[in-house]
Amino acid sequence: MSAIISGPLVAATAPITGTVAPSLPALPSGFPSHLASKLAWTGASLASSSDYILHLTEDEVAEINAAVVHFKTLDLDGNQVGPANFPLPNLAVKLGQVCRDVHHGKGFSVIRGLNPASYSVEDHSLIYLGLTSYIAEQRGRQDKRGNMLVHIVADNSTKLAAEHHRHSTKSITFHNEEAGDIVSWQTRSTAASGGKCIIASAHTIYNVLAATRPDVVRTLARSDWPFALPRFQCRPVLFFQDNNLIINFGRAALIGNEAHPRSKNLPSVTSRQMEALDAIESMARATEMHIQTQAGDIHFINNLAVLHRREGFVDGPTERRHLVRMRLRSAQHGWTIPAALENEWERAFKQQGTKHWHLEPMPDFFFPLRSQPN
Structure with missing residues (x-):
């Protein structure tokens, strides 16, 4: 691969105020x-967790x-569930700031302070739905069967499952989800080691x-990228729409x-x-945040502006990594979606049909693992 940057990394990742050289x-x-x-940050520039973590107080948990x-x-x-029937009169102000920060600020945030052991699975799931409704009220289907909650857990029962991102314990490269302005997940439990969000x-x-x-950049913006999933389509990787840079x-x-x-x-x-x-992966790893x-x-x-990956992890006898993922969109704060991505957003957020809300991991029939393009 040709060199992407020259000189010290700190110089390469600092704001660039000059103009592109005429020879380029x-x-x-x-x-x-x-x-x-x-949205233009590096892991090193966000040294304090207070920059992105909302720590719930005892009074807020009580609310x-x-x-x-x-x-x-x-x-x-x-x-x-939504703000009208899940009232949080005091916490709503802070959640409004999280909403703005995810859509128009750094592009990510974490809410911390809930203890899963204090709740039934039903109540813990209800809290997840209630809090996310203040950030982005629209919830998207995540596959053709209409699953709304996807459970990300290790599964080596078959070779196909063990190699699938959803069930693998291996590290995965930087990527975006197929659809959804905001990707959210609730951590029910963590692995014995590893599994950090990056x-x-x-x-x-x-x-x-x-x-x-x-x-x-020109290569990334061309319309000849041959995507095979969830169905074959040639489109760009990178877009600039309504003054927003979008990657998918x-x-x-x-x-x-x-x-x-x-x-x-x-x-x-x-x-x-x-x-x-390779250029995206190299630069993402050089500037990533753990x-x-x-x-x-x-x-x-923010699934339109922030890449994510996962490090490998190891489950223990009692420590088992379990995430519950949703795809979200806000009618008020949502970005304009490029035409080449509209079909996937339409299927996720507007397509009529059955919606399944499984509170526990289900067999592969309910969460199909694609082995071929469809």
């Missing part, structure tokens, strides 16, 4: 030479518990590439893996495209 190729039409945004009791008197289904800013990556490798990709969808073997009938990524993928997840944590990540 031009950026794609409409793309800026630099993004001056709160949440009272909201659970109130909602259960209304005889409503859990998927109907994120990186697409804005920081873009700023470095725009200044040093605009040809890579996953290696499995582009090059396949053991869980998702790529059909030989589909076009392969070019050497130039592979170089661009979050040591605790049981009870609720994470929010």
Whole structure:
């Protein structure tokens, strides 16, 4: 791979105020030479956890518990929970700030301070739905069967399951989810070791590439990337829409893996495209941020602007990593979705059909593991 940066990393990742050298190729039409945004951060620049973690006080936990009791008197289904019937009169102010920060600030946040052992599975799930409704009220389907809650747990019962991101214990590369402005997950329990959430800013990556490798930016913005999942489509990886930089990709969808073997009938990524993928991964790892997840944590990540990956982990006899994931969108704060991504957002948030809210991990029939493009 050609060099992406030269000189010390700190110089490469600092805000770039100069102009692109005349000898470098031009950026794609409409793309800026630099993004001056709160979304352009590095792990080193966010040294304090107070920058991104909302630590709940005892009074705020009590307010949440009272909201659970109130909602259960209304005889409503859990998927109907929202601010109107899950009242948090004091905590709502802080949750509003989390909402703004995820959509228009750093692009991620963590709510911490809930103890899963203090709640039944039903009540813990209700709290998750209630708190997320203050951040983004629309909940998206996560697969063609209409599963709304996806359980991420280790499963080596079959080779296919063991290699799938959802059930593997291996580390995975940086990526975005197929759809959803916000990706959220609730940590019910953690592994014996490993399994940290690791994120990186697409804005920081873009700023470095725009200044040093605009040809890579041009490659990422081309419409010839052969995505195979969830169905075959040629589209860009990188977009600039309504003054927002948007990134959406996953290696499995582009090059396949053991869980998702790529059909030989589909076009392969070019050497130039592979170089661009490696450039993203290299710069993301150089600027990434690690979050040591605790049981009870609720994470929010701007899926349009922040990449995420997971380190490998090991479960123990009693310590078992278990996350519950949702895809979210806010009618008020949601970004404009590029036309090339609209179909996936339509299927997730607008498609009619059955919706399943499984509170515990279910067999693969309910959470299908794709072995071929569909």
